[in-house]
Amino acid sequence: MEYWNRIYECMPREELTRIQSERLIQTVKRVYHNVPHYREKMQKAGIEPGDIQSLDDLKKLPFTYKQDLRDTYPYGMFAVPLTEIVRIHASSGTTGKPTVVGYTRRDIDTWAEVTARTLVCAGANKDSVVQIAYGYGLFTGGLGIHYGAERIGASVIPISGGNTKRQIQIMKDFGSTILACTPSYALYMAEEMEAMGIKKEDLKLKAGVFGAEPWSEQMREEIERRLGVLAIDIYGLSEVIGPGVASECKFKCGMHIPEDHFIPEIIDPDTEEVLPPGSTGELVFTTITKEGLPLIRYRTRDISSLKYDICECGRTCVRMSKVTGRTDDMLIIRGVNVFPSQIESVLLEVGDTAPHYQLVVKRVDNLDVLEILVEINQSLFSDEVKKLETVEKKIRSAIESVLGISAKVTLVEPKTIERSEGKAKRVIDLRKI
């Protein structure tokens, strides 16, 4: 099986543009009439549904931000009544209200379609045994891939994350051929496997679909070598649909986006202008088939670029490059989204005033290591070593309970963290990905 849906995946651009235009016009009409928040935004921008005649008019529409989803929490952006929503997912909400997304029955069907394409890109077919080690639950990873794997008729092992020894035992005993998890977990499995004395030859693994965190080519080579698989990069975000938003094929030259469902744009995050093909900028998505939570020009904050030439695999749909950064200050550390503001609120709880701080991220032996430099101030300082060590420990454990990841806390002298234009530089990312 080379393609899951040859018609759409290999459609000539002219025809695709026509379909996108039609679907865009319908989507704009629908959100204008069904979602007051969108209607207000469009009225404010002086846009009516009639102004959107084709794909070229997309740039006239106002952007949608994560904040819009927060402001209308939980269901304010839904375009259908709850009676038509059959599934609800949500982000963890560590930086405020969780982002809630709803799917109609048809949306679940669309989701299965796009994740089926992802899996087929990795070489899956009905004979595959797909071990899904992404988390199930409110997180979209597990169930998203699950429905796609069922759709192509593969045998699904819904093992979810964790319990590594058992994962490996099952992989070996059940003859899993496709592994779906984060790339760092795949590497961890490889290490555990070696410790358990299980060789890659004992497994039937052929490919892995790895995503949800940034990873390097060097990490890909290591996973491929140690697990004996084809490792492909996948991309998704719950606001758009979850996994299935983009996926590499075996040629590993960018992630194919199912453009019959999602229209990507690259914009300059500052001027908000749409940039020409090939430019690097912020990735923006418009969904054109979703019913529950349609998104108009959603600002992902992810930095990427788009390639429109035809891939060696024959797919004509556009490919996005690996995400190389963020336009906001969010960091992804071991798969966890971390905002400096979260660290700031932890520090506020520890001292009388929030001290200056800086997050330094490094990658040591393929694992992200977070160090938090905290400038000492009068209220934190003591002449006793044990009291200062208590301060460090308190910050460390508060961060661990808020973010769920461990960090090294280092107290530094005042004014040693670099300020630019009076504002501290909060994040130093030294990872070479």
Add this chain to the structure above:
Amino acid sequence: MMVKQISVFLENKSGRLAAVTRVLGSNDIDISALSIADTTDFGILRLIVNDPDKAVRVLKEHGFTVRSTDVIAISVPDRPGGLASALDVLERESIGIEYTYAFVGKKADEALVILRLDNPEKAIETLKKNNIKVLSAEDVYNL
């Protein structure tokens, strides 16, 4: 009898101690005792100087994190067991020592020791009652 000790936060990187002593020196502040407690990442410099209020002010002006703490200074006979007899007194009264360090006096037969205690008032009273010489702040600043 309380002596004001100043404490300065120092990162463990070269030149920091020199920077503190340079600031003090150029402001005519004389150091009579000094101790550093350090960990992997940072150290706490503890100083007895002739003008602690001025020292705190100038160090703060130079961006250091400084605080002043009350400690006591005692003089013990410079012979084996000299310090032990003073510490025995504190132990008997269950007065805890946070930290301590010795410094050089002017007389050959006495050893001077700084003590940071959890109950300094009671300590002074007890030490004096047991004929241990507690130095006045002036004595110490002018050493």
